[in-house]
Amino acid sequence: MAYINSYCKIDDSQVLLDGQCLIPNDEGDASAWAGSIYRHLGIQYPKFFKMDTMCKFGFLASELLMRQVGATPEEPKKDWAVLCLNSCSSLDTDRRYQTTIQEADNYFPSPSVFVYTLANIVTGEIAIRHKIQGESSTFIFQQLDCEMLHRLASNALAPDKASNLLCGWIDFEFGHCDVLMFAVSEQKKTDTAMEWTPANIKKCFMKQTWRNFYI
Amino acid sequence: MGDCIAAPLGFGSEMVYNAVAEGNSVARLHESTFGLPEPFFGSLFEREWIDETFALSCPAENTRYTPFEKIAIIAASEAISRAGIDAASDRVLFVVSTTKGNVHLLEDLQGFETERVYLWRSAQLIAQHFGNKSTPIVASNACISGVSAQHTAMAFLQNGLCDYAVVVGAEMLSKFIISGFQSFKALSPQRCMPFDKDRTGLNLGEGAACIVFGKGDEDTLPQGTLIYCNSANCNDANHISGPSRTGEGLHNAIEKALAGYDRSKLAFINAHGTATPYNDDMESWAIFRSNLSKTPTNSLKGYFGHTLGAAGVLETIMSHQALKNGTVLPTKGHCNLGVAQPITVCTEKQTAHGESFIKLISGFGGSNAAIHFKVKL
Structure with a gap:
């Protein structure tokens, strides 16, 4: 049996930590919104400003979760894994990169943009920040399927693999942020811990995301 | 249980193996491909080969799929047929491995619908081509995707969540991908030289490969x-x-x-x-x-x-x-x-x-x- 020790949801309107509103979005625009969460957390991590917006939101949710479970960023974590599911892969940055190569007389491809056109960079950024040295994987689905997240995460939690996991949905497209992440461990680490089951994942996931309205 | 490679070098695992065993490669310098300002050295499919090969099995559907989806389907069809499984069964899991799928459609949709740039959409179409209605998994972990997909498929098999896993990896090149690697200065202007003291970078290539995994008693x-x-x-x-x-x-x-x-x-x-x-x-x-x-x-x-x-x-x-x-x-x-x-x-x-x-x-x-x-x- 594993436990959800903490969960964090970030959308266009607020940051929810374990179901409680932690920070409301008074900024509007996604990039300013990510910046205001960063300032609220009071961390010094210059690499944050190089990240694309999706990575920023995944990074911020992970930061909150790791604090909740009392993990220190500097400590190497061989028994931790990080799993990201989303729908957009890296399409927000893909579209931005495409504008830099679309026209022959305005051709300026940049390696610092191109590197974020890979869906798994967000798990890489999280792994670097928290020194996570177990599995890091990104999987793409049309929508968040709680059963599928549970299966993929449970695979990664096997005894010879990892005993702790940061996992969830990290999606960002058309200026809309949709993040729901979980800190899952074999041990109970918080008073509010819930069993790691598809039903409990569903409870944490509020159905009405921007994408439900959009599609 | 069955596998297949579709690559510029050939079609079918044995044929491709024999070509490699003879030391062959079709990688070469491409001067003006994809409208790139700089040449690149790489291994690309003949576009006609993809259409012709695809048409052999599905003549009516040649315009329905993108080249990326076609090479994935070409490799998967052969691998599934060799494995002799019913790929439509809900006990068969499709795991698709790709980094960029149909990313070339960002430049021009070429008549395809906007959702074709999503990797999950291509994976659905690939699985549905074989009548499989279960949700396919897309493993998109940059260069390790193909091993990551197998690693994931094995866990599903071992945990009894499926009876067979069809793991299909595919990549088509485009201006998007090559310009990015060029901006990184990661490409070699000639044939790449792995582990060599004079190595200067990589070559990119197109290809698709599929393995059908199942469970069985080793002795039999x-x-x-x-x-x-x-x-x-x-x-x-x-x-x-x-x-x-x-x-x-x-x-x-x-x-x-x-x-x-x-x-x-x-x-x-x-x-x-x-x-x-x-x-x-x-x-x-x-x-x-x-x-x-x-x-x-x-x-x-x-x-x-x-x-x-x-x-x-x-x-x-x-x-x-x-x-x-x-x-x-x-x-x-x-x-x-x-x-x-x-x-x-x-x-x-x-x-x-x-x-x-x-x-x-x-x-x-x-x-x-x-x-x-x-x-x-």
Whole structure:
């Protein structure tokens, strides 16, 4: 049996930590919104400003979760894994990169943009920040399927693999942020811990995301 | 249970293996392909070949799919037919491995609907082509995607969540992908030289490869069957676009994948061997630290280029074919060893001594993976 020790949801309107509103979005625009969460957390991590917006939101949710479970960023974590599911892969940055190569007389491809056109960079950024040295994987689905997240995460939690996991949905497209992440461990680490089951994942996931309205 | 490679070098695992065993490659310099300002050296499909081959089995549907989806379907059709499974069953799981899917449609949709740029959409169409209605999994972990997809498929099989897994890796090149690698200055202007002291970068390649995995009793399996032993995926936690200098993540992955295994039984290591200065040095560290410096090691990038999302699957099939034939394939493009730690690069076709091989792979995002297979004797 594993436990959800903490969960964090970030959308266009607020940051929810374990179901409680932690920070409301008074900024509007996604990039300013990510910046205001960063300032609220009071961390010094210059690499944050190089990240694309999706990575920023995944990074911020992970930061909150790791604090909740009392993990220190500097400590190497061989028994931790990080799993990201989303729908957009890296399409927000893909579209931005495409504008830099679309026209022959305005051709300026940049390696610092191109590197974020890979869906798994967000798990890489999280792994670097928290020194996570177990599995890091990104999987793409049309929508968040709680059963599928549970299966993929449970695979990664096997005894010879990892005993702790940061996992969830990290999606960002058309200026809309949709993040729901979980800190899952074999041990109970918080008073509010819930069993790691598809039903409990569903409870944490509020159905009405921007994408439900959009599609 | 069944597999297939569709690559610019040929179609069908055996045919491609024979071409490689003869030292062939169709990688060459492309001067004005994709409207790129700079030339690149790579291995590309003839576009007509894709349409003609696809039309042989599905003449009515040739305009329905993109080239990326077509090569995936071409490889999967053959692999599924060889495996003799009913791919429409809900006990069959499709795992698609790709880094960029239909990304070329961002430039021009070419009449396709906007949702075709989503990887999940291509995966749905590939699975549905075979009548499979279950949700396919897309593994998109940069260069390690093909091993990552197999690693995931194995967990689903072992946990009884499916009876068969169809793992299909595919990648088509485009202005998007090549311009990005060029901006990184990661491409070699000539044939890549894995583990060589004069290596200057990688070649890119197109390809698709599919393996159908199932469960079975080892004793009753036919001779030559590929048998999964173990696999692992370990992050470097070092840098998003550079590997750990000491090969930490890959070394951890090798140690996990080979835990408890007598390494003298390993016939060869099929390395990632992209021929970038950093990757090959890092791999030599990981191999050295895992006490595998004397194990014959090869890279297949000189034949196919780096086929990105297809590489992990394609190179697994090639290694299976090689071991089945009792051979270690040479590393095309390699002349003089020049990596951080001494490793034994296979330069001439040689006899394989051992029962298994390990496939290594690393990529952006700090990703590393290793997968270990035996071949039924």
